[in-house]
Every structure is written in C-alpha cells, then in structure tokens.
Amino acid sequence: xxxxxxxxxxxxxxxxxxxxxxxxxxxxxxxxxxxxxxxxxxxxxxxxxxxxxxxxxxxxxxxxxxxxxxxxxxxxxxxxxxxxxxxxxxxxxxxxxxxxxxxxxxxxxxxxxxxxxxxxxxxxxxxxxxxxxxxxxxxxxxxxxxxxxxxxxxxxxxxxxxxxxxxxxxxxxxxxxxxxxxxxxxxxxxxxxxxxxxxxxxxxxxxxxxxxxxxxxxxxxxxxxxxxxxxxxxxxxxxxxxxxxxxxxxxxxxxxxxxxxxxxxxxxxxxxxxxxxxxxxxxxxxxxxxxxxxxxxxxxxxxxxxxxxxxxxxxxxxxxxxxxxxxxxxxxxxxxxxxxxxxxxxxxxxxxxxxxxxxxxxxxxxxxx
Numbered sequence: 001x002x003x004x005x006x007x008x009x010x011x012x013x014x015x016x017x018x019x020x021x022x023x024x025x026x027x028x029x030x031x032x033x034x035x036x037x038x039x040x041x042x043x044x045x046x047x048x049x050x051x052x053x054x055x056x057x058x059x060x061x062x063x064x065x066x067x068x069x070x071x072x073x074x075x076x077x078x079x080x081x082x083x084x085x086x087x088x089x090x091x092x093x094x095x096x097x098x099x100x101x102x103x104x105x106x107x108x109x110x111x112x113x114x115x116x117x118x119x120x121x122x123x124x125x126x127x128x129x130x131x132x133x134x135x136x137x138x139x140x141x142x143x144x145x146x147x148x149x150x151x152x153x154x155x156x157x158x159x160x161x162x163x164x165x166x167x168x169x170x171x172x173x174x175x176x177x178x179x180x181x182x183x184x185x186x187x188x189x190x191x192x193x194x195x196x197x198x199x200x201x202x203x204x205x206x207x208x209x210x211x212x213x214x215x216x217x218x219x220x221x222x223x224x225x226x227x228x229x230x231x232x233x234x235x236x237x238x239x240x241x242x243x244x245x246x247x248x249x250x251x252x253x254x255x256x257x258x259x260x261x262x263x264x265x266x267x268x269x270x271x272x273x274x275x276x277x278x279x280x281x282x283x284x285x286x287x288x289x290x291x292x293x294x295x296x297x298x299x300x301x302x303x304x305x306x307x308x309x310x311x312x313x314x315x316x317x318x319x320x321x322x323x324x325x326x327x328x329x330x331x332x333x334x335x336x337x338x339x340x341x342x343x344x345x346x347x348x349x350x351x352x353x354x355x356x357x358x359x360x361x362x363x364x365x366x367x368x369x
Contacts, residue, residue, distance in 0.1 A: 071356055074348020075366045078329030082111045083368055086141060094137040096129065104144075111330030112299050116338055121147055145368045152333065152360035157342035159358050161289055162316070163197065168246060168286040169253045170279050174272065174313070175293035176305060177260030180321040182211055184293055184347065185255050186218025187355035188319075191345075193222055197252040202242030203228035204235040204275065207259040215257055221352065225249055235259070235271060236278045243282045254283075269312055291344060293319045294335070297326040303334050306341060317344035319355075324348050329367065332358075 072079070085107045094100060101122055108118040124147050125140070134140065163169045171188075175181050182205065189199045201219050203226060205211040212228045219226035227242035239256055246254040258275065261268035279286070292315045294302040302320070309315055318336075323329050323346050336343050343358040 070354060071346075071348055071362055072366045072369055074324040074346075074354065074356075075329050075363075077324065077327045078111065079367055079369060081327040082107065082330070085110075086144070086368075090137045090140045096134070096137055096140070100137065101126065108330065110328075112328035112334075113330035114303070114334035114338060117151065117333040121151055124151075141368070145364060148333075148367075149361050149364045151337060152364065155337060155340050157336060157340065159317075159342045159344055159360075161344060162287045163192075163253060163289075164287060165197075165252055168251065168283060169289065170243070170283050170286045171253060171255045171289040171291060172258065172275065172279070173256060173291050173293060173319075174258050174309070175260065176262055177208075179260075179293045179295040180347070181205070181260070181293045182214050182218070182257055184319055184321055184345075184355065185215065185257050186222070187347070187352055188345065189218065189224050189255055190222040190352050191355055191357075192253055193224065198250065199224050199253045199255060200242060200246040200249060200251040201226040202239055202254060202256040204238045204242075205257045205259045206231055206233045206235055206238065211257070211259075225251070236274045239275050239278045240282060243279070247283075254286075264308070272313075288316070289344075290314060290316045291319055292317075292341075293321060296320050296323045296329065296331055296347075299326070299328050299331060302331055303339070306335055306339055310339065310341070315341050317342050319343075319345045319347070320358075321347035324350075324354075329363075332363065 086104075089100065089103055089107065104125075105118050105122055108121060109115065113121070121144070125144055128134075128143050128147065129140065132143075134143070161169070161171070173181050173185055173188075185201065189201060192199050199222075201215060201224055203212045203215045205215075206229065209231070212231060216226055216228065218224075225245065227238060227245050229238050229241070235258065242254055242256065245251075256275070256279075258272065259268075261272065279288070290313065292306060292309055292313075294305060296302065298305075306315065306318070318341055320332060320335070320343055332343055332346075335341060345355050346358050346363075348354050348356055
C-alpha cells in the first residue's frame with residue numbers, strides 16, 4: 001500500500017463514511033495558521049475570473065504551436081541570460097584556462113543550477129575537453145549541452161505520471177500558498193483529457209476564498225466533472241465523495257486540489273494525513289501520485305520547500321510553474337538531480353495549453369537554443 005507519510009506506531013482505523021464525519025473538524029486556529037504562514041509565505045488573493053480570462057486569451061494560437069516552440073518561448077528569459085552569456089564566453093579567441101572555468105561556474109550558478117551540480121558539470125567538462133583534446137573555446141558549447149542533458153537524466157527518474165486506463169489514478173496536489181495549484185490542476189485536467197483520459201476534480205481547498213469557484217471555472221472549460229462542498233467543509237469528506245463519484249463515472253483520473261500549507265504547521269499536515277487515509281481506505285487499489293507544485297520564480301526557496309516537504313511526505317513528482325517568468329530555469333537541476341524527485345510537468349505560460357510534460361533533452365535544448 002502506498003504510504004504518503006512516515007509510518008506511525010499507532011494506526012488509526014477508518015471503516016466508513018460515518019467515521020469521516022465523526023472525526024474532529026479543524027479548529028479556527030488552523031485557519032489562522034494558513035493566514036499567518038511564514039518562511040515561504042505568499043499572501044496573494046487570486047482573482048480567478050480575471051486570471052482565467054487572461055489565460056484563455058489566444059489559446060487557439062498557443063495550441064497550434066509545436067511542443068518545442070512553446071517550450072522555447074516559455075524559457076526565453078532563462079535562455080536570454082544563460083545561452084547568451086555562454087556564447088559570449090566561448091568565443092574562438094578565448095583561452096581555455098581556470099579563468100574560463102570560473103566564469104562558467106558563475107553563469108551556471110546564476111541560473112540556479114546549484115553549487116553541487118555546477119561543480120560536477122564543470123568537472124565533467126574539463127575531463128571531456130582533455131579527453132577530446134579541445135583547443136578552441138567555441139567547441140565547448142555543444143560539449144556542455146550534452147553533459148547537461150546527461151546530468152538531468154543520470155538518476156533514471158520516471159518523469160511520466162503513474163497513470164493507466166485499467167484502474168483509477170488519484171493525484172493529490174499540494175504546495176504552499178500562491179504557487180498556482182488550482183490553476184495548474186485546471187491545466188493538468190485539460191492536458192489529460194486531450195490524452196484521452198476521463199478526469200474528475202475534487203475541490204478540497206475549502207479554505208481559500210474563491211478556490212472552489214476558480215476550480216469550477218476550469219472544470220467547465222474542459223468539460224470535467226467536479227465534486228465540491230461548501231466553503232469551510234471538511235476536505236476529507238470532499239475527497240470521499242469525489243472518489244465515489246470518480247468510480248461511478250468510470251473516471252481514469254481523480255485530481256485533488258488542497259489548501260496551501262507549510263510543512264511545519266502540524267495541524268495542517270494532520271489534515272493532509274487525514275486526506276491520505278481517506279484515499280488509502282476508499283481507493284486502496286488506485287495508482288497514486290503526490291505532486292508538489294513549486295513556483296520557479298522563487299529560486300532557492302523552491303529547493304528549500306521540496307527538501308522540507310520530503311521530510312514529512314512522500315513526493316512522487318514535481319510541477320514547476322511560472323518558468324516563463326524567470327531567468328532561473330536551471331533550478332530544475334538541483335530539484336531533480338540533487339534531491340532526486342522527478343519533474344513531471346512545467347508551466348511555460350499562462351494559457352490553458354502551456355503546461356508541458358517535462359523532457360530533459362528538450363528542456364536543455366531550449367536553454368541552449
């Protein structure tokens with residue numbers, strides 16, 4: 001059985017829907033914790049009507065663009081800072097020496113590739129240059145690209161969702177406030193429906209104002225079934241009903257929205273554990289995915305968030321949002337290579353069609369284009 005949290009000595013039994021409603025509802029203090037989050041706190045109030053209107057603009061045009069074109073466009077800020085600096089560094093008349101390697105390290109680190117990955121990449125590059133007797137700096141560019149492609153794949157992580165047509169897949173989406181969980185779920189549902197899967201959505205973020213309405217708007221756009229209770233309801237009860245509806249509707253995938261939370265808020269993590277127990281009890285044979293949504297524009301904070309959530313949760317994959325809004329797209333390297341959690345999807349634009357399946361080779365190609 002898939003365990004989302006670390007094993008506890010005392011197992012709790014949950015035998016029926018009645019037990020769900022009998023469990024204590026979250027106290028008002030938990031709601032205050034959600035408002036007073038610190039460290040990774042983001043206190044933004046989303047206006048879902050304006051956001052969705054903007055995201056749907058020119059969607060038909062975006063859909064016509066090829067995968068690499070959209071990826072390249074979405075990574076333009078990273079490429080402008082990264083690739084242009086490399087091309088300036090690797091000019092034909094530049095001497096291959098320690099100064100060149102020092103400058104290269106600075107470029108890699110400035111793209112948030114991380115110190116550990118940067119050192120390993122540069123060391124591998126030095127070995128390649130020596131082995132192939134490279135004399136001109138302008139020959140380094142393709143060598144570096146090849147090394148970085150291999151680096152992203154060196155852990156042999158599975159970047160595809162654990163999803164199939166023969167049984168239900170339950171995707172639990174978590175993250176801190178403001179990373180774009182609900183918007184990402186809408187895009188993911190649209191993406192999966194295009195791949196031929198039948199999708200149900202669970203509006204289990206019952207705390208944030210307008211969260212249910214926002215998800216409902218996305219559900220209507222993709223003609224997807226959504227299960228919701230009133231604001232302030234028990235999220236686990238929403239999940240229970242969504243599981244029953246997904247089974248009755250013969251859905252392939254159930255995607256569960258959740259409220260923003262931090263790893264160090266005990267009550268909120270207990271709430272998430274309760275949701276997990278509900279899924280384990282009432283969808284015990286389902287495929288499971290527990291996706292952490294991270295905002296690429298936060299740079300090193302994204303790395304810290306993953307590290308901390310890994311201490312209390314089994315994270316099966318990442319969705320990295322807002323890559324089009326940052327020049328630090330290299331943050332994928334420490335996330336996937338150093339912390340060994342696969343990136344499943346990346347957000348490269350605001351449109352409904354701008355959530356892309358992650359592919360290491362295509363990603364590095366777009367950085368170097």
